[in-house]
Amino acid sequence: MSSSKGAGPGARRRRTRCRRCRACLRSECGECHFCKDMKKFGGPGRMKQSCLLRQCTAPVLPHTAVCVACGEAGKEEAAAGEDERFDLSLMECSICNEIIHPACLQMGRAEGVVNAEIPNCWECPKCKREGKSSKDVGDVAGKRRADNGDDGLRWKLTDEQAPAKKKGPPAMPPGQAPPPEDPPNPAHKRKKERDPPAPDAGARKKIKGGRDKHLKKKPPGASLAPAAPPVPMAAAPDRREKLERFKQMCQLLERVRAAPSSSSSSDTDSESGESSGAAHSPPSPPRLPPPLSFSTSEEEEDDEEDDEDDREDEDEEEDAAGPGKENNHRGAPRVRGGPRRLLAWPLVPSPPKPPALLQLERHVVRPPPASPEPDALPLASGAPHVLRRHAWLRVFRHLSARELCVCMRVCRTWSRWCCDKRLWTRIDLSRRTSITPSMLSGIIRRQPASLDLSWTSISKKQLMWLLNRLQGLRELILTGCSWGAVSALSTASVPALRLLDLRWVQDLKDSHLRELLLPPPDARPGQTEARGRLQGLWELRLAGLDITEASVRLVARHAPALAKLDLSHCGQLGDPALALLTAPGCPLRDGLAELNLAGCPRLTDQCLPLLRRCPRLTRVDLRACRHVSPEACARLCQDPPPGGGAGGGGGAAGGPAPSVPGAPSPAPAPPRFRSSEEKLLLRDSS
DNA sequence: CGTAACGTCTCT
DNA sequence: AGAGACGTTACG
Numbered sequence: 223m224s225s226s227k228g229a230g231p232g233a234r235r236r237r238t239r240c241r242r243c244r245a246c247l248r249s250e251c252g253e254c255h256f257c258k259d260m261k262k263f264g265g266p267g268r269m270k271q272s273c274l275l276r277q278c279t280a281p282v283l284p285h286t287a288v289c290v291a292c293g294e295a296g297k298e299e300a301a302a303g304e305d306e307r308f309d310l311s312l313m314e315c316s317i318c319n320e321i322i323h324p325a326c327l328q329m330g331r332a333e334g335v336v337n338a339e340i341p342n343c344w345e346c347p348k349c350k351r352e353g354k355s356s357k358d359v360g361d362v363a364g365k366r367r368a369d370n371g372d373d374g375l376r377w378k379l380t381d382e383q384a385p386a387k388k389k390g391p392p393a394m395p396p397g398q399a400p401p402p403e404d405p406p407n408p409a410h411k412r413k414k415e416r417d418p419p420a421p422d423a424g425a426r427k428k429i430k431g432g433r434d435k436h437l438k439k440k441p442p443g444a445s446l447a448p449a450a451p452p453v454p455m456a457a458a459p460d461r462r463e464k465l466e467r468f469k470q471m472c473q474l475l476e477r478v479r480a481a482p483s484s485s486s487s488s489d490t491d492s493e494s495g496e497s498s499g500a501a502h503s504p505p506s507p508p509r510l511p512p513p514l515s516f517s518t519s520e521e522e523e524d525d526e527e528d529d530e531d532d533r534e535d536e537d538e539e540e541d542a543a544g545p546g547k548e549n550n551h552r553g554a555p556r557v558r559g560g561p562r563r564l565l566a567w568p569l570v571p572s573p574p575k576p577p578a579l580l581q582l583e584r585h586v587v588r589p590p591p592a593s594p595e596p597d598a599l600p601l602a603s604g605a606p607h608v609l610r611r612h613a614w615l616r617v618f619r620h621l622s623a624r625e626l627c628v629c630m631r632v633c634r635t636w637s638r639w640c641c642d643k644r645l646w647t648r649i650d651l652s653r654r655t656s657i658t659p660s661m662l663s664g665i666i667r668r669q670p671a672s673l674d675l676s677w678t679s680i681s682k683k684q685l686m687w688l689l690n691r692l693q694g695l696r697e698l699i700l701t702g703c704s705w706g707a708v709s710a711l712s713t714a715s716v717p718a719l720r721l722l723d724l725r726w727v728q729d730l731k732d733s734h735l736r737e738l739l740l741p742p743p744d745a746r747p748g749q750t751e752a753r754g755r756l757q758g759l760w761e762l763r764l765a766g767l768d769i770t771e772a773s774v775r776l777v778a779r780h781a782p783a784l785a786k787l788d789l790s791h792c793g794q795l796g797d798p799a800l801a802l803l804t805a806p807g808c809p810l811r812d813g814l815a816e817l818n819l820a821g822c823p824r825l826t827d828q829c830l831p832l833l834r835r836c837p838r839l840t841r842v843d844l845r846a847c848r849h850v851s852p853e854a855c856a857r858l859c860q861d862p863p864p865g866g867g868a869g870g871g872g873g874a875a876g877g878p879a880p881s882v883p884g885a886p887s888p889a890p891a892p893p894r895f896r897s898s899e900e901k902l903l904l905r906d907s908s
Numbered sequence: 909c910g911t912a913a914c915g916t917c918t919c920t
Numbered sequence: 921a922g923a924g925a926c927g928t929t930a931c932g
C-alpha cells in the first residue's frame with residue numbers, strides 16, 4: 223500500500239510485460255527452473271517467477287502510471303515528431319523513481335540521460351544535476367533479466383553467456399537444446415513448512431517485507447550521499463588545469479595551421495587507410511605478451527570518459543561557452559561514479575581483473591548523431607563564432623586521436639563535435655593492457671569503421687558488448703587476443719565486416735574457426751547469414767595459427783568473397799592447403815588477389831604451379847618458406863606455364879586460366895603474375 | 909476475484 | 921553472491 227500509488231521519490235512502480243516482444247509472445251517452456259515450480263507444471267508454485275524464456279525484454283510502465291507533475295498518463299500518441307513524442311511520454315527515473323513527462327519538467331530536459339535499453343527509463347535531469355547515481359539506489363531492472371533465449375534487446379547486458387557461467391537453466395544460445403535440468407529435488411521446503419512458528423522471526427519479517435521495505439530501501443542511497451566529499455578535492459585544481467589545456471589547444475591549432483594542408487585534406491576518408499600497415503610485416507614473436515609500448519597517453523582515454531560525463535552533467539551552462547570558457551568537465555562533480563567506477567582510463571596497467579561490464583550497463587551509450595549539434599560555437603557574448611561547425615570539422619580532421627581528445631576538453635561544443643564519427647573512422651587500442659568500460663563506451667560513441675584491439679586482454683563479454691553495438695563495423699583487428707575473447711564472434715553478428723584479423727590468436731584451433739565461419743545454428747535459408755557469419759569478408763588474416771587444411775577448406779566455403787588471405791606462419795599448412803585453395807571448384811580461386819604464405823615450412827616448390835590457377839592473384843608472399851626455392855619462384859614469375867606439366871606431385875590439373883606470357887589474354891583475367899618483384903615476394907634470401 | 913509475476917527480502 | 925521465498929502489484 224505504501225508502495226505504489228503516489229509515484230514520487232521513493233515509491234517505485236513495478237514494471238510489467240510489454241506483451242509484444244518475442245519473449246512475451248512465446249509460450250512457457252515447461253522445462254526451466256521457474257516453469258517447473260509452477261503449479262501447472264506440477265511444482266509447488268512458491269517461486270512465482272516467469273518462465274525464463276518468457277522474460278520480457280522491454281518491460282513497460284503499468285497502464286496506471288501517471289505523471290507526477292500533471293497527473294496524466296503518457297500521451298505519445300498525440301505527438302507529431304520524435305522529439306514531441308519523447309516530451310509527452312512518461313519517463314521513469316531509475317534513480318529517484320519519479321515518473322514524469324519530460325515536457326512537464328521545470329528545468330530543461332536536456333540533462334536527462336535516456337536509457338535506451340529499457341522503455342521509458344532515464345536518469346532524470348534533477349538527479350543528474352545533483353550528481354546522483356543509480357548506484358545509490360541499487361539494481362534498476364530485474365535481477366535475472368539477463369538471459370532468456372531471446373537474442374533481441376535485453377534490458378541488462380549483464381552476461382551474455384559468459385564462459386564461466388554457472389547458472390543452470392538460463393543463458394543458452396538460441397537454437398540449442400535446453401540444458402540438463404538439475405536433478406529434481408523434492409526437498410523443496412523452506413521456512414513455511416519447516417519452521418512454522420518462530421514467532422519473532424515471522425514478526426520481523428512481516429515488518430521488513432511490509433511497509434518497512436520502502437523505508438529501508440532509501441537509506442543506502444542516503445548513506446552514499448555523504449560520500450560526496452571527494453568531489454571538491456577533485457574540483458580544486460580544476461581551473462588551472464582547464465586553462466592549461468586551453469593553452470595547449472591553442473598551440474595545437476597553431477600547428478595545424480602551420481602544417482601543409484594539401485595532402486591529408488583529402489576528404490576521401492579512411493577507406494584507403496587499409497588499417498594495419500603491419501599486415502605483411504613479419505610477425506612479432508609468436509604468442510608472447512605484447513610489449514607494453516603505450517606511452518602515458520592516458521590523457522586521451524581519460525578524456526573519453528570525460529566527454530561522456532560532460533554531456534550529462536553540464537548542459538545548462540554551456541550556452542555561454544566559447545573555447546575560452548571554463549567549461550571543463552573535470553570540474554564537474556563526479557559523484558556518480560562512486561568509488562567503484564573507473565573514471566579514467568588507467569595510467570598504469572591495471573591488474574587483470576575482469577572489467578566490470580556492469581558499470582556500462584547502467585550507462586547509456588549512444589552512438590553519435592550524424593552531425594553533432596550545435597551548428598555554431600556560442601561565444602560568451604552570445605553571438606556565434608564566425609567559423610561554423612563544418613569549418614571546425616575540417617580543422618579537426620587534421621588532428622590525431624590524441625589531439626582530438628585534447629580538443630574535447632576545451633568546451634562542451636567541441637566535445638560534441640569531436641565525437642563526430644567521421645573523425646573516428648579508425649580507433650586503435652592495440653596493446654592496451656586493459657580495456658575499460660569507459661573505453662568501450664567511447665568506442666560506441668564514435669562508431670568506428672575500423673577497430674584495432676590487437677594484443678589486448680579484452681574479454682569475451684566486452685567484445686560481445688561492442689560487436690552488438692557496432693553494426694557498421696568493417697574492420698576488426700584482434701591480433702594476439704585470446705580465443706576466449708574472439709569467440710564472441712561466433713555469437714555476435716557483424717554484418718558489415720570486411721576485414722577480420724585473427725593473427726596469432728591464442729589457442730585458436732580448427733574447431734574454433736569452424737564455429738566462427740559456419741552459419742549460426744538457427745539460421746534459415748533466406749537469412750543473410752545462411753552461408754556463414756563471415757561470408758562478406760574481403761580479407762582474412764590467420765597468420766600464426768595452429769590450423770590445418772580443414773580450416774582452409776572452411777574458409778574457402780564460408781568466406782567466398784575473400785580477396786586477401788593471410789596464412790603466413792601457419793606451421794601445419796603445406797601443399798595440400800594450396801591445392802585446396804586453387805582447386806577448380808574452390809570459390810576463392812577466382813577472386814583471390816593476395817595470398818600470404820610466408821613462413822609456412824611445409825610448402826614446397828611443388829605447390830608453386832598451383833598458384834597459376836588463380837587468375838587474379840597479384841601478390842604472393844613466400845618468404846621464409848624453407849622448402850620453396852628462389853629459383854622455382856623466379857621461374858614461376860618468368861616462365862610461361864608449361865601447359866600442365868610443371869610440377870610433379872601437386873597435380874597441375876590444367877586450370878583454365880594460365881596463359882602464355884606474351885599472348886594477350888582476353889578479357890576474363892590477367893591470369894598471371896606480371897612483374898616478378900612486385901607480385902612474388904621470395905624468401906628472404908639469407 | 910484469480911492469476912501472473914515483479915521486486916525485495918532471507919537464507920545459505 | 922546466488923537461490924529461493926513471498927508480499928504485493930498489475931491486469932483481465
